[in-house]
Amino acid sequence: MKGLCFALSILVFIVAQAYAADPVYLDFTAVREIDVTQAPCARSKPFSDAEVLSQISPIGQDEELVDAEINGVHFSHEKPALIELFKKLTTADRAEFQHRAFALKCAKVLCAVQKIFGPQVGPRMLFMLAEFGFNSSPMAFPRDVADRPTQMLKLRELDDVLLSLSDLPKGMMLKHGSNQVLIRAKAAGVADATIELFNGWSEYNSPTRRHVLMHELGHVFGENGVHSSPEWRDIEATGYVSYYAKTAFYEDFAETFAAYRYRPALLLEMSKEKYAFMRDRVFSGIEYTQPEQ
Numbered sequence: 001m002k003g004l005c006f007a008l009s010i011l012v013f014i015v016a017q018a019y020a021a022d023p024v025y026l027d028f029t030a031v032r033e034i035d036v037t038q039a040p041c042a043r044s045k046p047f048s049d050a051e052v053l054s055q056i057s058p059i060g061q062d063e064e065l066v067d068a069e070i071n072g073v074h075f076s077h078e079k080p081a082l083i084e085l086f087k088k089l090t091t092a093d094r095a096e097f098q099h100r101a102f103a104l105k106c107a108k109v110l111c112a113v114q115k116i117f118g119p120q121v122g123p124r125m126l127f128m129l130a131e132f133g134f135n136s137s138p139m140a141f142p143r144d145v146a147d148r149p150t151q152m153l154k155l156r157e158l159d160d161v162l163l164s165l166s167d168l169p170k171g172m173m174l175k176h177g178s179n180q181v182l183i184r185a186k187a188a189g190v191a192d193a194t195i196e197l198f199n200g201w202s203e204y205n206s207p208t209r210r211h212v213l214m215h216e217l218g219h220v221f222g223e224n225g226v227h228s229s230p231e232w233r234d235i236e237a238t239g240y241v242s243y244y245a246k247t248a249f250y251e252d253f254a255e256t257f258a259a260y261r262y263r264p265a266l267l268l269e270m271s272k273e274k275y276a277f278m279r280d281r282v283f284s285g286i287e288y289t290q291p292e293q
């Protein structure tokens with residue numbers, strides 16, 4: 001018994017020291033499930049089929065309709081903007097995978113993407129590319145950076161990706177490119193900044209998928225010169241939102257980005273400087289500290 005008490009007192013001492021080292025206990029990552037489900041100005045439900053279609057219909061509405069043949073599909077009286085999106089979704093980025101000719105009888109792009117990718121998945125892929133500039137098509141990116149084959153995102157996975165993207169200010173990611181990679185590859189791990197989603201991401205629940213993707217979107221934003229700017233590096237040591245943030249300046253940026261969106265109170269507590277940087281330099285002055293009215 002005496003031995004047990006001694007062991008326990010040692011354990012209490014070690015735990016107390018661990019907490020004393022940091023004024024606030026840090027989790028490995030900044031954002032918890034509850035932070036995503038209770039985040040202000042965030043959708044609680046995925047986009048419905050009707051909402052996705054209503055987002056697609058205004059695309060290119062002022063354009064003159066044209067006829068065109070893309071990858072074997074003959075479009076007639078279609079909007080050029082939609083034809084361009086179809087081209088991006090079905091044309092491989094590498095020459096050896098090109099020359100695809102679909103045997104489809106579709107005069108419209110919506111019909112074509114529904115037949116090729118699925119009646120619900122196709123319109124979501126079209127919406128994601130048009131609205132956010134991210135292309136999830138394995139036909140566009142048949143292999144990943146490690147030359148592994150890519151695969152389709154399932155319907156519920158695409159829903160979570162769209163939820164995450166819709167949590168950002170409108171047009172924010174589109175500024176960084178209109179045909180960016182956001183693909184699923186069958187591999188161990190969770191996700192990377194290219195952006196690639198792996199088996200581990202698919203196994204997570206919806207709020208965690210949304211949070212992980214927000215972290216990767218932070219990398220995409222940071223890699224456009226922001227995370228290596230002197231202004232960011234100067235405030236690096238002012239405070240961290242997670243242990244993971246301490247591993248590298250770019251992980252700090254991605255963790256801070258995700259915390260700004262889903263757990264701003266923690267970020268404000270850890271570093272007012274980083275909060276102000278995110279508000280002014282990244283999120284165009286939009287803040288998420290107030291619950292939705």
Ligand SMILES: [Zn+2]
Nearest residue numbers: 215219251254
């Ligand atoms: Zn990261």
